[in-house]
Every structure is written in C-alpha cells, then in structure tokens.
Amino acid sequence: MTSQTTPAPAPEQIRRAPKVLLHDHLDGGLRPGTIIDLAREVGYEALPETEADKLGVWFREAADSGSLPRYLETFAHTCAVMQTKEALFRVAAECAQDLAEDGVVYAEIRYAPEQHLEKGLTLEEVVEAVNAGFREGERRAKESGHRIRVGALLTAMRHAARALEIAELANRYRDFGVVGFDIAGAEAGFPPTRHLDAFEYLKRENNHFTIHAGEAFGLPSIWQALQWCGADRLGHGVRIIDDIQIADDGTVELGRLASYVRDKRIPLEMCPTSNLQTGAATSYAEHPIGLLRRLHFRATVNTDNRLMSGTSMSREFEHLVGAFGYTLDDMQWFTVNAMKSAFIPFDERLAMINDVIKPGYAELKSEWLFQQTASTRGSVASAS
Numbered sequence: 001m002t003s004q005t006t007p008a009p010a011p012e013q014i015r016r017a018p019k020v021l022l023h024d025h026l027d028g029g030l031r032p033g034t035i036i037d038l039a040r041e042v043g044y045e046a047l048p049e050t051e052a053d054k055l056g057v058w059f060r061e062a063a064d065s066g067s068l069p070r071y072l073e074t075f076a077h078t079c080a081v082m083q084t085k086e087a088l089f090r091v092a093a094e095c096a097q098d099l100a101e102d103g104v105v106y107a108e109i110r111y112a113p114e115q116h117l118e119k120g121l122t123l124e125e126v127v128e129a130v131n132a133g134f135r136e137g138e139r140r141a142k143e144s145g146h147r148i149r150v151g152a153l154l155t156a157m158r159h160a161a162r163a164l165e166i167a168e169l170a171n172r173y174r175d176f177g178v179v180g181f182d183i184a185g186a187e188a189g190f191p192p193t194r195h196l197d198a199f200e201y202l203k204r205e206n207n208h209f210t211i212h213a214g215e216a217f218g219l220p221s222i223w224q225a226l227q228w229c230g231a232d233r234l235g236h237g238v239r240i241i242d243d244i245q246i247a248d249d250g251t252v253e254l255g256r257l258a259s260y261v262r263d264k265r266i267p268l269e270m271c272p273t274s275n276l277q278t279g280a281a282t283s284y285a286e287h288p289i290g291l292l293r294r295l296h297f298r299a300t301v302n303t304d305n306r307l308m309s310g311t312s313m314s315r316e317f318e319h320l321v322g323a324f325g326y327t328l329d330d331m332q333w334f335t336v337n338a339m340k341s342a343f344i345p346f347d348e349r350l351a352m353i354n355d356v357i358k359p360g361y362a363e364l365k366s367e368w369l370f371q372q373t374a375s376t377r378g379s380v381a382s383a384s
Ligand SMILES: O=c1[nH]cnc2c1ncn2[C@@H]1O[C@H](CO)[C@@H](O)[C@H]1O
Pocket: 025, 026, 027, 028, 068, 072, 075, 079, 110, 111, 112, 115, 155, 184, 185, 186, 212, 215, 274, 304, 305
C-alpha cells in the first residue's frame, strides 16, 4: 500500500478507531475524582492528595519508580476505597464508560477479588458488584452513542495462597460476566508454578487464563507460565526479546522459547507505558513491541493501569505511532490480534472482527479520499 492510503493517523482518528483491550486492571484505572469521593464516603484519610488533578499526578509520579514492587505500592490507595458494593459498582461502571468514550469496543478488565474483602464482602459479592457495574457502564455508553462489551478476568495475587479458590470462583461465574483468570503482583521470587493447582484445575475445566510473566523477571518466568502452567496468553511477556538475537547484518535468530511463542501464536499483552515506569523497557522507540510486530508475533497493545500510567488506549497508540510510524493498518493489525486472542467464544470474536473492527478501520482509512485539498477544492481561476 502507498503511504497516501495510510497516512499517520491523527490523535482524533486514533480515538475513533475501534480498539480492543485485553490487559487493564480495574484497581489501576479509577478516575482521580472518584477516589477522592469514595475516600470521603468511607472515611479513608491516607490519600496523599485531596485534589483530583494533583492526585492524578501523584499516582503517575509514584508509579514512575523503575521498580515493579514500588509501582505496586500505589494500589494500596485504590484498593482501600474499593471495599463496598457501591464503590465497586461505581468504579466498574465508570471504567466501561471511560473505555467506550476512548473508542474501546471490547475489553477484558481484571482485578483481584481477594483484595476487596476488608469490609466484610464475600468473594461472590465482589464479583457480582463489579459485574453489575460493567453492565451499567455498557448501558450508559450506549446511551451516549458508544458500543462496548466488557468481560471480567479474576486475578489471584501471586504472593498469596488463594489462587485455587479464585480459579474456582472464576469458573463458577464463567457464564456470568467472567471470561477468565490471571495471576498478578510482584514477579521476582513468586514463580507461577506456585499456583499450579489453580492452573491445572482451570485446564480440567476447559477454562482460560493469562499469566503476568516476563515483565520484572525474564525467560524462566515465561517458560514456566507456558510450559508448566499452560497459559493461554502472557501478561506483558516483553522479556521474550532476551531469546531473540539480532546479528550485525540484521539477521534475526529466535531461540526455542521465542520460536514457540511465535509459532503457537501466543498472545503478548504488551503495555508500553507501564513497562517504561517499572523499568521493563527504556523508551517507546526501544520498546520490544516494535521488533515483535516486525517479526509477526501475536502482539497486542494495552494500558495495564490507566491511572498509574496516566494513559488510555488512544494514548498508547499515539506513542507507538510517534515511535514507529504506525498507520491505521498497523493499528488494525494490533486490534485484530487482540480480538483473536480474547477469551469469549470464537464466533463472537469473529463477528467483532468482521462486523465491528474491520468496517471501523475501513471507514477511517477512506477519510483521506474526502479531504478537501488544494487540487480538488476550487476552480483553476480561483486558485490563481
Ligand atoms: O503490571 C503489573 N504487574 C504485576 N501486577 C500488577 C500490575 N499491575 C497491577 N498489578 C497488580 O494486580 C492487582 C490486581 O489488579 C493490583 O492490585 C496490583 O497489585
């Protein structure tokens, strides 16, 4: 294709483009103003700032530590205000609304139910409040002219010991708003094999799961997640580049694990801004997503934590467009990759690709044809 048919998309086109989000934490995406409201309602007094703008900046800066464990400390404040049904409902509804307004048409949002029990909620009450919030957010989005579908992923914390219980919970709610399972939290020192019983259970149930791996720890973590635990997708997975050698003449050689990941089309849930903050990557331009896209890995673009990273799906794409010169075709490629990798049934994924994503990009890609340019605007006389 010529560059004329696929010019660099403008920020406003990026926002309108249909996007698919597979890796976003519910407790990492609250509106700062909502945190302040909820803190007031529940009497939480430990917030570092009491003005929304300043609180947003505080989260971004505190998360900019270069270390995953320190990045994760900021979640104490968001989890603290997400301990009632009402709070969970509100946060989930706003999450769906915010994503829809940003042009996200399908999202899988994760959270750890075990982190929302401090005020006496049961695990089931947590899941049901969040699900109800997502349905409300979908409804509000529709009212304002957007379409979004949201599924939940239930996360177990890798330093804790409740993975099997949470996996069973995910399985119980699998036809009721929950589409899969995940483990998250500090990676170094907490290998995914600690939770083998949970993964084996889910496999026996024919259920789906992703594992945060290859973010703060390297290839052994990815290898375990895939070959011992049987993960369907990798959360981040950026360190897979440690198994890719590039010679001086540009020849690329994949090691056994990187080959496996590419050959088996293992989806990589990549989150560029989050990786810069935790030190998993050094700059957008050097982010492994550039190489992995060139090598046709099943790479996807994600936000991880919109609050801590001050980001959105559109902003992640803007950064990538700036760093790699991506076009709408590249955006479509990432989006179709993500939709193919979602945990909902195949026929629904296919319909989203064919009936929502491709027509959405076709519409955007055709816009240049109708731009008023000097050559089509006026008569020869008026141009002189
Ligand atoms: O990038 C990440 N890597 C590992 N764990 C994370 C990341 N982002 C958030 N969480 C953890 O997942 C929990 C449930 O949503 C959050 O509370 C946070 O501790």
